[in-house]
Amino acid sequence: MKKYLAVLLAAVLCLGSLSGCGGKNGAQEQKEIKKIAYLCSNLGDKSFNDVAWEGVKKAGEEFGLEVKAVEYGADNKSRMEPTLQDAAGSYDMVIFSGNEMIEFLEKCYEDFPDTKFVAFDIDPVYELTMPNVFVVAYLQHQGEFLTGVLAQRLSASGVTGLVGGTEAVGINDFLVGYIQGVQYADPNAKVAISYVGGFTDSPKAKELAYLQMDQGADVLHQVAGGAGLGVFEACVDRGGARAIGVDADQRAYFLESNPKVADVIVTSMLKRNDVSLYNIIKDSLDGNIAFGTMEKWGVKQGATVLADNDYYRQTVPQPVRDEVQQVADQIASGAITVKTAYGMEQETFAQMRNAVKP
Missing domain, CATH: 3.40.50.2300 (Response regulator)
Structure with a gap:
């Protein structure tokens, strides 16, 4: 009888407190996050x-x-x-x-x-x-669709450029979305495409940007992390070319430290980290x-969108901004479905990339 009462008491105590009972699979007190x-x-x-x-x-x-x-x-x-x-x-x-x-x-x-x-x-x-x-x-491919629409609408030559970090599926997912957006704006548009081979070599990204400009690109989008800063520098050096940043509102980072660089960055495709x-x-x-x-x-959650800052509103004509917003609404509603590089056959990807080659 005493043994039974002891077991019963232990069971009651366990039910009354969540800590210490059940081990890994039972209910436990959550560790406070400090x-x-x-x-x-x-x-x-x-x-x-x-x-x-x-x-x-x-x-x-x-x-x-x-x-x-x-x-x-x-x-x-x-x-x-x-x-x-x-x-x-x-x-x-x-x-x-x-x-x-x-x-x-x-x-x-x-x-x-x-x-x-x-x-x-x-x-x-x-x-x-x-x-x-x-x-x-x-x-990210959804946000890149918006970027492609914007870049093509801003381009006077009909050729835009994308400088990526590495030729990996994650970066190619940016590219796939971007190409679809460019072609949505103009089915005959061309895109110069380059890969740095990493995310830290800004001098190489700068040289690749020069080569894209030589192919006629007048709006360049960088998807190369820290290396992509070289793309902005190339746009400043050549003059006339405009840039679109990635992940953060990159113009904001240069407003005080390097206004010339800031002024070539029309907007950025954000990942709202x-x-x-x-x-x-x-x-x-x-x-x-x-x-x-x-x-x-993605776009529906406001996580992969364009930076809607004052400079974007000042430099991008209202009709273009309206179109970009309309496209964003259609992506969010499902009216526009953006293809992703994840699960895409290599042959399909190659055809997409080659179709826009300058």
């Missing part, structure tokens, strides 16, 4: 990494969190996995981007069951199986994020 690490290759790219860090910093300041940017190095991939593991053991939440990093996490996430992970800018075809990870995939990460952190603190799930954010 410390957050943002992992990136490097800050200072005036683009993707910097704008993401802005969102994390803002959340830290507003919610009284300890936040830290941890840089593992742009050309030091061997540091990625140990950096991830170190952060996972020291912080309550770890935020990072990229498919390479999430593959490293797959190998060790079970060692850190109390750590929450946020992975953003992951391939939309990724299959998530980790219960303590929240994943965001950006539908700042807003996305701020909201994810806020919702995590409120218990409103379903870890173990993946979401896809």
Whole structure:
């Protein structure tokens, strides 16, 4: 009888408290989020990494969190996995981007069951199986459709250019969306296409931009991270050519430091890392994020759109801005379906690219 009462008391105590009962598969008290690490290759790219860090910093300041940017190095991939593991053991939440990093996490996430992970800018075809990870995939090809429409409407020559970082499916997804937008604006349009081979070599990007201008391109779009800064410099040097940035409102980064560069950047195709990460952190603190799930954010969610800043409104004619907005509305409603490079046959991609070759 005493043994029965002891078991009954233990059961009552377990029901009355969520902590300590059920192990990994039972109900447990959620670890409070106080410390957050943002992992990136490097800050200072005036683009993707910097704008993401802005969102994390803002959340830290507003919610009284300890936040830290941890840089593992742009050309030091061997540091990625140990950096991830170190952060996972020291912080309550770890935020990072990229498919390479999430593959490293797959190998060790079970060692850190109390750590929450946020992975953003992951391939939309990724299959998530980790219960303590929240994943965001950006539908960048949708935003690039808008970019292509805008670039073609601004072009006097009928030739625009795109300088990409690496010839990988993620960058080609930008290109596929861009080509569709250009052809929507003008079926006979041409696009000069180049790849830097990385995301840090701005002098090479500058030379590629010169070559595209020699082919007649007068509106150049960079999708090459920090290397893409060379595209802006080329537009300044040659004069007359205009540029479209990527990921962040890149004009804003140069307004004070280099006004000449700022003035060639008409707008940028945004990935709203700042807003996305701020909201994810806020919702995590409120218990409103379903870890173990993946979401896809595009034009409809306002995640992959053009920067609608004062300069864009001043330099782009109202009819063109109206058309871009109408196209955005149609993409959001599903009236326009934008093809993606993910799952596209290589032959189909090659035909699309060759069809717009100057």
